[in-house]
Amino acid sequence: MIGQPLNYLDRFAELFEPALVAELEEKSMLMEVKSGDTMLNIGQTIRAVPLLISGTIKVSRINDEGQELLLYYVKEGESCAMTFNCCILSQTSVIKGSAEEDSVLLCVPVALMEGWMVKYPSWKKYVMTTMLNRFTEMIKCIDEVAFKKLDERLINYLKEKAKVTGSSVLNLTHQQIGDELGTNRVVISRLLKKLENDKKLLIYNKQIKLLKDL
Amino acid sequence: MIGQPLNYLDRFAELFEPALVAELEEKSMLMEVKSGDTMLNIGQTIRAVPLLISGTIKVSRINDEGQELLLYYVKEGESCAMTFNCCILSQTSVIKGSAEEDSVLLCVPVALMEGWMVKYPSWKKYVMTTMLNRFTEMIKCIDEVAFKKLDERLINYLKEKAKVTGSSVLNLTHQQIGDELGTNRVVISRLLKKLENDKKLLIYNKQIKLLKDL
């Protein structure tokens, strides 16, 4: 039927062999989270691997003083490599995962994961690809933090945010931005003002509109 | 016989099942590298996974402007997760791997890796563990770069270096340190001088001696 939302497993039908899709359907658990919900926090252990069916998950590092830093987003069809970490080595999480928008997850019991690695080539491939892509993102993050100045990081952040939300109007306070970049609200206000003067964006209350030549 | 060096495969006999050790012996290639040699550079592709038998490998990120940043060390018995990345996805490397000391590597052809993941549980575990440990190190690196000031990063760097080399006397120029921390020689000289005044270390030409209360 036209216009009907895809069945939630359709996405994975492209990735996994039928037998695995069937097992997924049978043995994993569907879970819904609201925008802003925290699924995984520092120090927690986790007993299920989440596959993201719809929505976006924000993964960030929080250091001992509570300072935050955005690492990357998990998008539809993807999963979080760090949870593999927690699960397999039974370690506590060193990162926080929270819903950037309302999202739907498929939770796979850890116990099954290991067996699937051997049983289903597509699963093995999926897990490896996920992990390897995350490495790339972590490197990108390190590049930003280690080599770039805040104004450039801010611009990249805004662009990424626009891509993830699919809109050039971002509903964000300066404080939120500061948090995700691991810095101070005043600094962000200053830089944003400069970008506004340069006609790269417009600042409203709790809202930023990105212009073409950002 | 007492004092005789271990056979190079003995290390892996503890990690892998006998059949895998046998295959390793038969199908992989031993390789020696001298301190300072670069095994893997940005943009290269790699067709073999290295297992480190002895020595230490330094893994660093180099950005577009040629600035370097130390990511982590690969030690005996370990391997480099990023090479899995290159290999499996046939991507070019985004990192540089060079010998910190004279080292011996066992090079496993990529073609075998995939099959072994299914065939040998110990190999699967080894690969997963390696990757997951690297995540932890990358997070540590991000913590340093994003949240810590240079003086603290320098201290951590020196301690780590002392641990890796097993000596409290480090043969390093200020320039080298600056490179590995992604900063400037003068800045390092300045901070080292301060540490020397604080009786944390002694500065010689091309050499730094760490004192107890660093």
Next chain:
DNA sequence: ACAGGCTTGTAACGGTTGTTACAGGAATTG
């Protein structure tokens, strides 16, 4: 309309880091 709370704009200041420049030591080479 008003109060109170959250959000933004701005100034002022200090600390850290990056940069350039130069001088003096140390090591190396011929």
Next chain:
DNA sequence: CAATTCCTGTAACAACCGTTACAAGCCTGT
């Protein structure tokens, strides 16, 4: 030993960023 090159120390300055403080604006609920 002399010349050269590399390494270290230091000064001086600028840029960037973090921090505090305060004023003004916006939003919400009453």
